[in-house]
Amino acid sequence: MKSAFNLRTIVVALVVAGLVLLPVYSALTGKVFILTMFTRIIILALAAASLNLIMGYGGMMSFGHAAYLGIGGYAVGILAFEGIGSGFIQWPVALIASALFALVIGALSLRTRGVYFIMITLAFAQMAYYIASSLSRYGADDGLTIYKRSNFGGLIDLSNRTQFYYVCLACLLGGIYLIWRIVNSRFGLVVQGVRSNEQRMQAIGFHANRYRLVCFVISGTICGLAGALLANNTDFVSPAVMYWTRSGDLMVMVILGGMGTLFGPVIGAIVFLLLEELLSQITEYWAMIMGPLLLLIVLFARGGIMGLLARFSRG
């Protein structure tokens, strides 16, 4: 057990160190591309980490998580379009809008379990997708270009690639720290208890669904932050961000990295997006290789990459 813990820790430490030092490497080699790519990876890793909170720890298989990416993104995009460029307004609005959306769809969908829960979260996300597609003032299907990134006064300049990268990385690490605290808190234990045995938790005195809902809202809010970052990263937001395949991608990242592990979603996001990048350079039918690869991992490494690392060091 001890050594398993160590190998995982080493890998996680290396990954985090790599992410922290990446801008240095990029600056020394002049490879700007890698910095842009990893900014995107980090943002989606944050989204995956937020999904992992409800999926891995809470046992709630949400298939509509990309909706929050869209809501966070549109909050930034619409406010920018209407002339409100301050990040101090844009970002809190993005978080609050995501939280409210999560509260509403959570309150409705958490009445169901299993497949029905998956389907209803999917349906709500698709609804958000179609609503965004019909916003003709904000570009409808074509999406909305964001001409100026969120303005944080003299504090940080998001147009500076390196500064923006570090803002995203800080959000990711901060988000993971928050999730770590939550998971080990009273609240977190209750949520994991409900995942394990809902009837038992009710019998010892917990209103299971209320804890589930709060967890659902926290998760959605964190993902809303990822949405705000993503819109700033691409200077653009469109309905496509919340299309159901994106929700699927997030789920794959979580499962690939290891559900219910703190850094699993980060590793999952890195591996998934790097593979996507590499394979798409080899062939345009990259999904044909990616599919079976994921299948193998799901079949032979139940706990994802984190589970695999644990097994390796156990020998």
Add this chain to the structure above:
Amino acid sequence: MAEHLLRVENLMRRFGGLVATDNLSLEVVTGELHAIIGPNGAGKTTLISQLTGQLMPNSGAIHFAGQDITTLPSYKRSGLGLARSFQITSLLRDFTAADNVALAAQAHAGHSYRFWGNARKEAPLREAAHAALARVGLAKRADVPVSELSHGEQRELELAVALATKPKLLLLDEPMAGLGVTESQRMVALLKELRKEVTIVLVEHDMEAVFALADRITVLVYGRVIACGKPDEIRNNDEVKRAYLGDQHAVTRHG
């Protein structure tokens, strides 16, 4: 006149055409150990589930500690001091024994919308958990995951979890189910201790245990109460004899 901790009035529960609880009335006096027996399919677990709120009755009323709890959800009943153990062990399998019990203590020690502090480091909860584990003889197994505990240990843990909610009334659904002879004896000894502190409703197939422990016994057949009284009265009750003699299975297995 002793005080009634639990009073059930004319409880009815149907599953389609089957009447699982048929106009059932029952009173449990504070401090007693009240056993409920009956052949398989008599509706014992259905009754317990209605008492704890996992299942709602079609009609009738349940009063607990002077309060009408008929429509109260189970988590609120737990808050009032009603605890149950499950016939089929129902624990948090991926948690340790101590975690299982500490969570039960946590449910009754302030709210759990605390997102920051490490709950496993809350000394009062851990102490409560260890006290309950020690009570049932599992002190040394505190940090073992439930999935690695033996069946007998899991049955004991069920009891520790129920105890940690500081119940006024303990509803035990076949705590001896699947236990070997020595394990059963340990459980009986444990229940003998517990009954001094808490009112207990015991559903059990093990007749030897029931007659050794119970102050009063209620006999259920097809969801109806056919007799209620002291162990000696039940032993000599003709209707009870008939119900059990009519059910060869019950006699050969438990006789």
